[in-house]
Amino acid sequence: MSDVLRKKHEEMETAYEIMESLEAMFGAPFEKARLDAVRAFMNDKMKKGSSVKAHVFNMIDHFHDAELNGTRIDEATQVGIILESLSLDFHEFVNNFVMNKKKSNLTELMNDLQNFESTNKRRG
Secondary structure: OOHHHHHHHOOOOOHHHHHHHHHHHHOHHHHHHHHHHHHHHHHOOOOOOOOHHHHHHHHHHHHHHHHHOOOOOOHHHHHHHHHHHOOHHHHHHHHHHHHOOOOOOHHHHHHHHHHHHHHHHHHO
16 A cells, blocks of 8 residues: 555544545445455355355355445344355255244354254264
């Protein structure tokens, strides 16, 4: 970052404030980055047989990138997006989650998904 930009942004406390300032200065690249970040988590689908832990961490990375680019997504919506992105191996889990109106944060969801995955591997 040039000294001029560094000086202009040194008083800002969050990455979001800096990104807003950069958007005001440079415009379109910020909007494209925001849209690319949202597109990343919307298009990421878990592949059959892959690790649920790796998939959830990947989705959390997408959410983090989106937030850094100005998109705020509440945790309940993040959980819903992750449930929608799971492979068909987790169809039973998703149905039970929805039918029981379960509420989870991301950590609880990750633990429940890993338990479901390991149980299903033992069943064959």
